[in-house]
Amino acid sequence: MAIEKSTWTTKAGLAQMLKGGVIMDVIDVEQAKIAEDAGAVAVMALERVPADIRKQGGVARMSDPELIIRIKESVTIPVMAKARIGHFVEAQVLEALGIDYIDESEVLTPADNEFHIDKHRFKIPFVNGCKNLGEALRRITEGAAMLRTKGEAGTGDVVEAVRHARTVFGEIRRLQSMSEDELYSAAKNLQAPYELVKQVAQAGRLPVVNFAAGGIATPADAALMMQIGVDGVFVGSGIFKSGNPSVRAKAIVQATTHYQDAHIIAEVSKNLGEAMVGINISSLPQEQLLASRGW
């Protein structure tokens, strides 16, 4: 009997198992345990949450492997970590650590202004960010087994997460209304392979799981993204930059499961303490927007 490891089905399949869940950014073992106890489906191990990367500036790189390993050893749920866009050696290092997923992330400083990582060359699956359908399909073509709409990380402002998710879903709906010859032209405009565009047009959805990210700070934010149509949510700075991380994390997990039940969302939203302070994205200068990294 042949056993085949790291197939496309197992890579995309892990993301399918994460659906309807919350993936939380954590910077140490203590936070990882709080996240797991709160019901996170996975943790993203990193040295600084996006809000601090934004505040402190400088070059943001892959986290210390020692930190990632300590977090991996402290929880039973999947562990993800971030590599810089195009930094395939950071990705090789993360694969060698035996974690479960790599996020090729615009939250870190890009290492390559032209090429993303050729993700097909790796055994470990990748999640990538996207702002629109063209970007989503290009990342899938490069081998991404999971997507997340980018939003604007580290702001606590959900407006960009909403815009990117609505853009992707709107573009998919437009493809569904097109004739075959129009799809050729759409593929050209999306800068994506025709076969993939046709597959999305027929299925009416992306061929991989798509979470929301970037600015989700409250249970209602999470449920908003779920109702718009994403498969789950990443919460970065929103939990551990808030007044009571454990309570807020549990509330966001429940709101993600019961996203269609306003009574439950109301109940879990009570007495959460202070939300992260947040930054209005409209007050940020263009060059400080992380979502514009990646193409």
Next chain:
Amino acid sequence: MIVGILALQGAFREHEEMLTRMGIPCLQVRLPRDLAKVDRLIMPGGESTTIGKLLVMYDLIEPIRQRVLAGMPIWGTCAGAILLSRKIIDGKADQPSLHLMDIESRRNAFGSQLDSFEADVTVAGLDAPFHTVFIRAPILENPQGACHTIATLPDGRVVAALQGHMLATSFHPELTLDDRIHRLFLSL
């Protein structure tokens, strides 16, 4: 007959799509009031710690146990199989379970995601091998009493077990287009 699919977290949509292709009516179950409307229950793959917590928070453990003890057929895939077992090995301390099947489950028994795999496995009662997908999968151990093994890997590790009207598989038939295990469940 309506098949309930526990929809707290995980791959519930894939089970729903399979049943819909088979022409079987199904319903997502998130609260005890949903459970009252279904005749069978599938617990999908996902994160067993997350699903377990939500089962406890929304008071589903006892209602599901009572329905199953009264004869409702139940099937757990991967995380769902973990939640059915009498004991969870390598889980989190105090991880909730339904304790319904007389079997133990060992979480992440094959290692990390890099050890997830596909293989053809012989399942008792099926005419030909079943193409299985294992994702950070548990293995089942030490079936006792009325619980018996229906599929093993070549090294003998148990990956599917049946106990009367209760079925546990550590792999994911819902990620394939093969509906034979779904049919097996519907025949219980």
